Amino acid sequence: MNGLWIMAGITFREAARRRILWTALLCGAILLAIFAIALRLQVDEFQSRPMSPFVRYQVESGMLMIGLYTCDLLAVVMTILTSIDTIAGEISSGTIHAIATKPIARWQILGGKYLGFAAMVSIYVLLTFSGTVAVAYAVTGVLPEHPMVGAALIIFECLIALALTFLFGTWFSTLTNGVIVLGLQGAAFMGGWLEQVSGFSQSAQIVTLGVWSSLLMPGESLWRRAAYEMQTPLAGSLSFSPFANVSIPSGTAVAYAAAYLAVVLAIATYHFNRRDL
Amino acid sequence: MASDQFAIETRGLRKEFGRTVAVKGLSLQVPRGEIFGFLGPNGAGKSTSIKMLLGLVRPTGGDAIVLGAPAGTVDTRRRIGFLPEDFRFYDWLTASELLALHGRLCGMEHAALRRRVPEVIEMVGLTPHADRRLRGFSKGMLQRIGLAQALVHEPDIVFLDEPTSGLDPIGRRMVRDILRAQRDRGATVFLNSHLLGEIEITCDRVVFIKEGEVVAAEDLRNRSRDETRVLVAAHNVSPSALAGLERWCTAVVADGDQLSLTTRSKELVPEIVRHLVSSGAEVYEVVPQREPLEELFVRIMGKDPGL
Ligand SMILES: Nc1ncnc2c1ncn2[C@@H]1O[C@H](COP(=O)(O)OP(=O)(O)OP(=O)(O)O)[C@@H](O)[C@H]1O
Ligand SMILES: [Mg+2]
Numbered sequence: 001m002n003g004l005w006i007m008a009g010i011t012f013r014e015a016a017r018r019r020i021l022w023t024a025l026l027c028g029a030i031l032l033a034i035f036a037i038a039l040r041l042q043v044d045e046f047q048s049r050p051m052s053p054f055v056r057y058q059v060e061s062g063m064l065m066i067g068l069y070t071c072d073l074l075a076v077v078m079t080i081l082t083s084i085d086t087i088a089g090e091i092s093s094g095t096i097h098a099i100a101t102k103p104i105a106r107w108q109i110l111g112g113k114y115l116g117f118a119a120m121v122s123i124y125v126l127l128t129f130s131g132t133v134a135v136a137y138a139v140t141g142v143l144p145e146h147p148m149v150g151a152a153l154i155i156f157e158c159l160i161a162l163a164l165t166f167l168f169g170t171w172f173s174t175l176t177n178g179v180i181v182l183g184l185q186g187a188a189f190m191g192g193w194l195e196q197v198s199g200f201s202q203s204a205q206i207v208t209l210g211v212w213s214s215l216l217m218p219g220e221s222l223w224r225r226a227a228y229e230m231q232t233p234l235a236g237s238l239s240f241s242p243f244a245n246v247s248i249p250s251g252t253a254v255a256y257a258a259a260y261l262a263v264v265l266a267i268a269t270y271h272f273n274r275r276d277l
Numbered sequence: 278m279a280s281d282q283f284a285i286e287t288r289g290l291r292k293e294f295g296r297t298v299a300v301k302g303l304s305l306q307v308p309r310g311e312i313f314g315f316l317g318p319n320g321a322g323k324s325t326s327i328k329m330l331l332g333l334v335r336p337t338g339g340d341a342i343v344l345g346a347p348a349g350t351v352d353t354r355r356r357i358g359f360l361p362e363d364f365r366f367y368d369w370l371t372a373s374e375l376l377a378l379h380g381r382l383c384g385m386e387h388a389a390l391r392r393r394v395p396e397v398i399e400m401v402g403l404t405p406h407a408d409r410r411l412r413g414f415s416k417g418m419l420q421r422i423g424l425a426q427a428l429v430h431e432p433d434i435v436f437l438d439e440p441t442s443g444l445d446p447i448g449r450r451m452v453r454d455i456l457r458a459q460r461d462r463g464a465t466v467f468l469n470s471h472l473l474g475e476i477e478i479t480c481d482r483v484v485f486i487k488e489g490e491v492v493a494a495e496d497l498r499n500r501s502r503d504e505t506r507v508l509v510a511a512h513n514v515s516p517s518a519l520a521g522l523e524r525w526c527t528a529v530v531a532d533g534d535q536l537s538l539t540t541r542s543k544e545l546v547p548e549i550v551r552h553l554v555s556s557g558a559e560v561y562e563v564v565p566q567r568e569p570l571e572e573l574f575v576r577i578m579g580k581d582p583g584l
Contacts, residue, residue, distance in 0.1 A: 006381050014367055093365045098426060101331045102382035103355040276294075276334040 003104030007112020008119070015082055015120040024078035028128040031074070032135055035067045039139040060140040065227060067132040068144070072154050072223050075125045076185060079158040080165055083117050084178040087169030087272070096277050106273045114166055114265065121158045125151060144230035153226035153254075157219045160261050161185065164217075167268040170275060188217035192224055214249075218257040221249040281345070284309045284434050284465035285330060289339035291489070292325050299325040301489035302339065307467060312460050314480035314497075315469040318578055322489035323469045324362055327436050330467075331359055344433060355384060358432035360440055364423030368412040372403055372422050375411065376429050383430035390429075397425040402451055416443040424452065428459070435459055437468040441475055453479050473570040483570070485577050493577045497570075505543045509536040510562035511553055518556035525549050534561075543567075 015021065042063060046056050087110075090096040099109060129151045137143055144150060164184060168177040191213025194206055214221045228248045285307035292300040300322040307313045317323050328334035330341055332349020341348035344356055366375055373394055380390045398407050401421040411419065420443045427435055440456075441449045449472070456466050456479055470476055476483060477497065485493040504527070512534055519536075522529050525548060528539040540546065543565050553560055 002384070003382060006378070010367070010378060014369075017369055094361055094363050095365045095367070097328075097333060097359070097361040098364065098366060098379070098423070099382070100333055101354060101357065101359040102379065103351050103384060104382060105351055274335065276328070 003102070003108040004112045004115070007099075007104070007109055008115035009112075011086070011113045011116025012119050013116075015086075015117050018082045020081045021078065021120065021124065024074060024081075025124070025127070028071070028074055028131070031070055032067075032128070032131050035070070035132065036135045036139060039063060039136060043140055057142065060136075060142045061144070061231065064132075064136040064140075064142055064144060065231060067136060068129065068150065068154075068230065069223070069227070071125070071128045071132050072157065072226070075121070075128065075154060075158050076161050076219065078124060079117075079121050079161045080178065080181050080185070082120070083162055083165045084169065084181065085174040086113055086117065087166060088172060088174045088177055091277055092173065100277050107269045110166065110170075110269050110272050114162065117162055118159055121162060122155050125155045125158060129154065146229045150226040150230040153222045153229065156254075156257065156261075157222040157226075160217075160219045160222070160257060160264070163261050163264040163268065167264050167271075170268050170272040184217040185219065187213045188220035191217070192220035195221075195224075214253070215256070218253065218260050221253045222257055225249040225254055282309065283307055283342075285313075285341070285343050285467065287326075287330070287339065287341040290326065290329055290336055290341050291338035292322070292329060292334060293337045299489060300329070300336075303486065303489060304339075304491060305484060307465060308482070309465050310460060310463055311481040312456055312466040312468070312479055314476045314483035315467060315486065316473070316476065316483055316574060317469075317486035321486050323486065324438055326486075326489075327359075327438055327467070327469065331357065331436060355430075356433040358427035358430065358435040360420075360423045360427040360435075360437045362438040364419055364426075366411060366426075368414075369410055371408050371410050372398060372414075372425075373407045375422060376425055379426040380429045385430055393429060397429050400428070400455060401425045402448070417445060417448055420444055421448065421451075424455065428455070431462075432464065434465045434467060437466065437470075439470050440468055441470055441472055449475060473574055477570040485574065487578060495573070505540055505546075506566040507538045507540055507543075507546060507549070508562070508564045508566055509538060509549075509553070509560065510534055511536065512559040512561070514553065514558045515556055518553060518558055521552060521556065522549065525552075 039060070042060070046059075090099075096109075100106065129147075133144060133147055161181065164181045165177060168180050171177075172180065191210050194210030194213060197206055197210075225248065283306045285305060287303050287305045290300060290303040290305075291298070303322070303326055315323055315326070325334060329336045330343055330348050332354065343349075343353050346353045370378065376394045376397060377390050380393065381387075385393070395404070395407065398404055401424055403418065403421055403425070406414070406418065411422065414422065420440070424437070424440060427437065435456075437456075440452050444452060453475065456468070459466050460481075468476075468480070480497055482497060483495050484491050485495075514531070514534075514536065519529060519531055522536075522538065525545045526538045526540050528537075530537040538549065540549065546563060546565060550560060550563055
């Protein structure tokens with residue numbers, strides 16, 4: 001068990017040193033600045049003409065969702081880019097040889113690495129998420145509903161992406177791994193949109209396609225659940241966008257995502273245990 | 278129990294990567310407390326065999342016992358140190374941090390590490406660089422820190438895949454001394470290297486492998502008992518003295534002041550010298566010509582067929 005925590009600690013330090021992480025944080029800060037300016041302009045514009053407080057509130061909370069969605073996308077991409085080479089890269093460089101010959105089990109190596117990255121990703125999400133919420137609150141006074149649940153779901157989405165980079169990292173080279181996981185992320189994105197569309201078009205085939213895409217990679221449905229949790233009660237009827245939820249992923253979808261995460265990690269561990277290093 | 282006597286025992290150990298057979302059927306016995314050299318041409322399967330003994334690579338056949346247990350178990354690994362062929366690690370760690378990390382992975386306590394880490398760093402001659410990051414290390418320095426990481430927990434067996442590659446002559450001598458010190462404290466050293474001159478003076482025993490099979494074994498400590506050629510430079514060697522040499526020599530070739538003798542054993546050399554001196558010859562030089570390991574290697578491996 002000790003080995004697990006040592007691996008988690010060293011991996012966290014390694015992950016926190018990735019240049020991609022700091023670039024992503026910088027991007028986050030720049031986007032946050034743009035977001036703040038946009039909000040400010042919007043607020044100024046609202047003040048220049050008479051407007052119902054209700055509509056104003058809805059628009060502002062809609063903009064908050066745009067900010068949070070940006071956060072979510074950036075977090076997922078950052079997670080994938082920082083972690084794609086942690087397994088494959090260390091196998092090809094031989095770093096793993098010095099670790100895997102120590103008296104720790106392979107599952108502890110994989111598990112420790114996963115925990116280390118999970119901690120780094122969680123901190124990243126909490127930083128950018130709370131930054132966005134704070135900026136929106138400072139400029140408009142609007143707060144999301146259930147921000148904790150929202151943040152937790154975004155972290156969960158990142159953990160799924162992370163598990164996938166670990167799984168394919170035990171099989172493929174860094175580059176192939178990146179392409180596969182980004183491809184799956186694309187499928188999830190598409191699934192999310194198809195399910196949205198299905199709410200309007202009522203085409204059974206589109207619904208089925210959307211559901212299949214989401215089953216293949218349930219990450220995006222977690223964002224939609226997060227958006228649902230965080231939006232104001234009436235916003236759902238407002239518009240057709242990833243921020244308004246025509247079809248809201250159920251509790252079952254979240255449970256499916258949890259099971260998916262567990263299975264992906266189990267397969268990754270099984271394969272890493274057996275493979276030659 | 279046989280395994281008490283041997284640190285490593287393998288029977289028909291085999292590894293195939295797809296269609297390539299990396300190790301065909303390795304059968305070895307490595308006695309405890311010896312420095313054991315594992316020799317063979319490029320691609321003979323040396324690294325792959327070591328990886329199987331460490332549990333990094335899963336054999337496709339045969340079995341391997343290390344320290345009395347099946348190779349590659351977590352418990353066995355507690356007593357094993359390994360220097361990989363090309364040691365690499367997170368380059369933002371300092372030398373001391375790296376050793377502390379590896380020590381902790383081996384289950385060492387903080388208190389023990391505080392004492393042990395500077396000791397091992399000293400041993401590999403990196404004390405002035407103890408707090409430098411690996412990023413700035415040269416290949417030889419990385420090799421040294423890799424060796425330190427293999428020894429930090431005082432293992433019972435040390436596996437070294439080309440420990441002297443990239444080292445300067447002083448570094449090579451250092452490795453030689455370290456390996457002897459390991460043997461002297463009772464550890465078994467299993468190493469593979471292409472520097473046969475090093476092997477020759479360090480190892481107690483060697484095996485030669487070719488295409489993943491043992492083709493010859495040699496006990497280097499006993500080589501002096503083998504037939505040896507001796508070159509002698511001496512003045513005034515009388516014909517009768519020359520004839521008298523037949524007693525110890527299987528062949529005698531005289532060429533002016535140079536004699537080339539072939540004796541049954543190096544241990545006969547002092548008697549030969551005594552004989553020559555007492556017969557009135559003036560002896561300037563006596564040089565036993567042991568067949569260098571390199572020649573033995575080439576003879577065993579045959580001509581390089583290309584890889
Ligand atoms: N992961 C692998 N996949 C496929 N083939 C491999 C793999 N590792 C080794 N081989 C093959 O197995 C054979 C033995 O390789 P190995 O690295 O064990 O040789 P070696 O004796 O250590 O050689 P060298 O002296 O060059 O280090 C080679 O033919 C090599 O191509
Ligand atoms: Mg090799």
